[in-house]
Amino acid sequence: MTDTAATRPMSCPVTHAPASAGESALPQRGTVDPAEFPGAPEVDWVAPGELATDPYPTYRRLRHEAPVAWVPAVNKYLVTSYHECHEIECDQQTYTADVGGSGATMLRALGGHPMLRKDDPDHASERSTINPTLRPKMVKSVWSEVFTRNARTYLDVLADAGPGAAELNRDYAAPVASQNLIDLLGLPDVDVEDMRRWSHAFIAGTGNLLDDPDIWVRCEQARTEVDALLDALIPFYDKHPNESMTSALVGSGLPRQAVAANVKLTITGGMNEPQHMITNMVWALSRHPDQQRRVSVDRSLWPAVFDETARWLSPIGMYPRQTTRPVVLGGVRLPAGAAIGVVVGSANRDERYFDADPAVFDISRPRRPHLAFGSGVHLCAGHWAAKSAVGEIAVPLLYERFPTLRVDTTRETRWDGWVFRGLTDLPVTWNN
Structure with missing residues (x-):
C-alpha cells in the first residue's frame, strides 16, 4: 500500500463518534498525566489461527471487551475501535509509522525503508514523487485504457476455462491485477506469474509475525530478483522517462535504496489488494443477489x-504503528515504544461509529468515511487507480461479459489471513 494526502477522504483531527449513554468524553492529550490511567488489559484468548480463518468474531469481542488491549499471541497492542484507529492515523508525533525492533517485518521483507514506514517530512518528500502518476486525471487519461485492455484479455482466459472449471482468483483477478501493476510500475518483460509470486512473497514477509523461516526464504528470493531488475531499469529511466511509477521515482533524485x-x-x-477487491466484490454480490440485480440495471x-x-x-486488515511517548488511548495508558496493531478490518465494522449494522453488506448504507485505504497523510496513493481498475472496469466488465456470473457452491471457497485478508480460491460459474 503506497500512500498520499492528495485524495484524503477524511480530515484530522478525529471526529468523535457519539458517546453511548452514560459515557463521558475522553480527556484530550496534554490535559492529563498518562500515569493516572490504567494500563491496557492483557487478552490471552486471541488465537492467530482463528484470526486467519475468520477474524470478525474475535474483532467484535475485542471491540466490546477491550478495544485497546495487549495481545501476547501477536506481541502487540491491538486497537480495534474506529475512533482510536483514526486517532492514531491523525497523530504522527505520537504514533510513528517508523516502527522498529523485531516487529518491523515490512523493513525486513522489502530490504529497505519505504515511504509507508516514514513520517513527514521524509514521507511527504517521497510521496510527492508518485502523486502525479496516480492522480485522477492521469488515471483517466493514461491508465484507464490500459486497465480496460488488460481486463478484456483475461476475460477471454476466464471464458476459456469455462463455467465448470473457472476459478476467479487464478483466471482473472490475479492476472489482471498483476498486469495492471506491471504497467503502472513500468516493468517491461515481467511475466504476470513472476509479479504474483513476488507480491505474495512480500505480503507473506510483511505479515510474518510468527517469524516463519520458509517465508523469509521466499521473500529474500523475490527481493533478489526485483533488485536485479531495478539494476537495469534505474539507469534506463534516468535517460528515458515515461509516465510509470518507477520512472517517477528515478526522476525524483531519490537514492537507489x-x-x-x-x-x-x-x-x-x-x-494483492486490487486482486482481493475483485474477488471480494463478486463474493459479496453473489451472497446478496438482490443488490446484484440492482447494480445490473443501474x-x-x-x-x-x-x-x-x-x-x-x-x-488490509492491520498495519503497525509505534508510540513515541507515553499516551492515553481509549482510556488506557500505553508506554513509549509500544508496538501497536491498527486493526482497520475491525474498525470498519465498529457498531459505535457506523449508522447501520456494519456487519451487514449494504450498498445503500449512509456514507461515512472508513479506513480501508488508511487516512490522513498515509491514505493509499493507489486509491484512485484501484477505484478505476477494479470498481469501474474489471468487475463491471466481468458482469457485462457474464451476466449470470455467481460463486460455484459445488466447489470449495477458501479465505486466508487477517493482516492481509482475501480469497485464495473463488470458483465461479455462469449460464452458457
Missing part, C-alpha cells in the same frame, strides 16, 4: 459496491 524499497512496497500492495451503483466491499471486507 529508496527507489527500490518503494517499488517493492508497491508490488506488495499494488497487486451501473451508477458500481462505486457504491466498490466502497462498501472495501469497508466490509477490508483487504
Whole structure:
C-alpha cells in the first residue's frame, strides 16, 4: 500500500463518534498525566489461527471487551475501535509509522525503508514523487485504457476455462491485477506469474509475525530478483522517462535504496489488494443477489459496491504503528515504544461509529468515511487507480461479459489471513 494526502477522504483531527449513554468524553492529550490511567488489559484468548480463518468474531469481542488491549499471541497492542484507529492515523508525533525492533517485518521483507514506514517530512518528500502518476486525471487519461485492455484479455482466459472449471482468483483477478501493476510500475518483460509470486512473497514477509523461516526464504528470493531488475531499469529511466511509477521515482533524485524499497512496497500492495477487491466484490454480490440485480440495471451503483466491499471486507486488515511517548488511548495508558496493531478490518465494522449494522453488506448504507485505504497523510496513493481498475472496469466488465456470473457452491471457497485478508480460491460459474 503506497500512500498520499492528495485524495484524503477524511480530515484530522478525529471526529468523535457519539458517546453511548452514560459515557463521558475522553480527556484530550496534554490535559492529563498518562500515569493516572490504567494500563491496557492483557487478552490471552486471541488465537492467530482463528484470526486467519475468520477474524470478525474475535474483532467484535475485542471491540466490546477491550478495544485497546495487549495481545501476547501477536506481541502487540491491538486497537480495534474506529475512533482510536483514526486517532492514531491523525497523530504522527505520537504514533510513528517508523516502527522498529523485531516487529518491523515490512523493513525486513522489502530490504529497505519505504515511504509507508516514514513520517513527514521524509514521507511527504517521497510521496510527492508518485502523486502525479496516480492522480485522477492521469488515471483517466493514461491508465484507464490500459486497465480496460488488460481486463478484456483475461476475460477471454476466464471464458476459456469455462463455467465448470473457472476459478476467479487464478483466471482473472490475479492476472489482471498483476498486469495492471506491471504497467503502472513500468516493468517491461515481467511475466504476470513472476509479479504474483513476488507480491505474495512480500505480503507473506510483511505479515510474518510468527517469524516463519520458509517465508523469509521466499521473500529474500523475490527481493533478489526485483533488485536485479531495478539494476537495469534505474539507469534506463534516468535517460528515458515515461509516465510509470518507477520512472517517477528515478526522476525524483531519490537514492537507489529508496527507489527500490518503494517499488517493492508497491508490488506488495499494488497487486494483492486490487486482486482481493475483485474477488471480494463478486463474493459479496453473489451472497446478496438482490443488490446484484440492482447494480445490473443501474451501473451508477458500481462505486457504491466498490466502497462498501472495501469497508466490509477490508483487504488490509492491520498495519503497525509505534508510540513515541507515553499516551492515553481509549482510556488506557500505553508506554513509549509500544508496538501497536491498527486493526482497520475491525474498525470498519465498529457498531459505535457506523449508522447501520456494519456487519451487514449494504450498498445503500449512509456514507461515512472508513479506513480501508488508511487516512490522513498515509491514505493509499493507489486509491484512485484501484477505484478505476477494479470498481469501474474489471468487475463491471466481468458482469457485462457474464451476466449470470455467481460463486460455484459445488466447489470449495477458501479465505486466508487477517493482516492481509482475501480469497485464495473463488470458483465461479455462469449460464452458457
